[in-house]
Amino acid sequence: AFFAEPILSCGGQIVPPEGFFRDAYAHVRAGGGVCVADEVQVGFGRVGSHFWAFETHGVVPDIVTMGKPIGNGHPLGAVVTTPAIAAAFANGMEYFNTFGGNPVSCTVGLAVLDVIAEEGLQARARRVGAYLTDRLRGLMDRHPLIGDVRGRGLFLGVELVRDRATLEPAADEATEIVERAKERGVLLSTDGPLHNVLKIKPPLVFSEADADRLAGTLDAVLAEVG
Ligand SMILES: Cc1ncc(COP(=O)(O)O)c(C=O)c1O
Structure with a gap:
């Protein structure tokens, strides 16, 4: 798998050059890999032109990881992926997480999305x-x-x-x-x-x-x- 932030944060706020992600994703996929976009720092509208930073590169990841702003301070994280990759987890390994999917955190996440939209x-x-x-x-x-x-x-x-x-x-x-x-x-x-x-x-x-x-x-x- 190829894991990358669409704009590098701790690497020094580096915007990868035009075409880098398109080419990198194509190479990874040609080799049978999946592309993971880490939107923990750059997602949820912060980059201004788009809601997700990967959109600025014209690519669509196979997996997107989200955190920090998703809960605006409330401890919350999420992974979004394709039905095919999600189905690959239904293999009997029984992934379990005590607080995963809890309704309070989900309500916080929905409220954050509302505020981002309503307050522009x-x-x-x-x-x-x-x-x-x-x-x-x-x-x-x-x-x-x-x-x-x-x-x-x-x-x-x-x-x-x-x-x-x-x-x-x-x-x-x-x-x-x-x-x-x-x-x-x-x-x-x-x-x-x-x-x-x-x-x-x-x-x-x-x-x-x-x-x-x-x-x-x-x-x-x-x-x-x-
Ligand atoms: C870019 C990036 N990805 C992932 C993480 C990890 O997020 P979490 O602590 O919600 O697992 C962090 C946290 O500092 C981060 O800055």
Whole structure:
């Protein structure tokens, strides 16, 4: 099986290139494998343009895993798959889970879906995400430490580098920026294998005013650290 997040989260908020998933899925399926999309971080409208991040790549997975936002804080997870793959579990192994399918959690999950739809949170992620991306990209002129601003909707990463040509990671600076932003009441954290990416995945109720506060705080902190 091929397991992948449609946009890599802990890998550093990396958006795979156009065509990557189409080709990868085709190769895996040609070899008899199944394709699993992990939508735990990127699903439920956060990427703005689509409800599921796999849709941004024009692919349809065989299995989708879901968590975190599915319960908006309530502990809940789900797996969705095709009838054929689901039927393969009916082989006598008797998968059992004490709390699986419990009605309280299912009710929470349904309420979350209602709120996402009624409050237009996917469209909001698209609108505020585009605004925040512009604000963050605008900081690149003044702050050479910012090597890249990437992502989709309200799933963004700001890669910090000491040199835009060599991409030498600015991990210590990233840690310092997170600390100084915290002193100003803005919570951020770092991500990626080199610990030099500021991850930005706020609640979907995030507003343009919140984006202004975040960008303004980063501007001030980068002026001190950069
Ligand atoms: C991308 C991703 N997939 C899967 C998981 C695991 O989800 P759960 O803790 O609901 O099993 C996490 C949790 O951190 C995650 O970030």
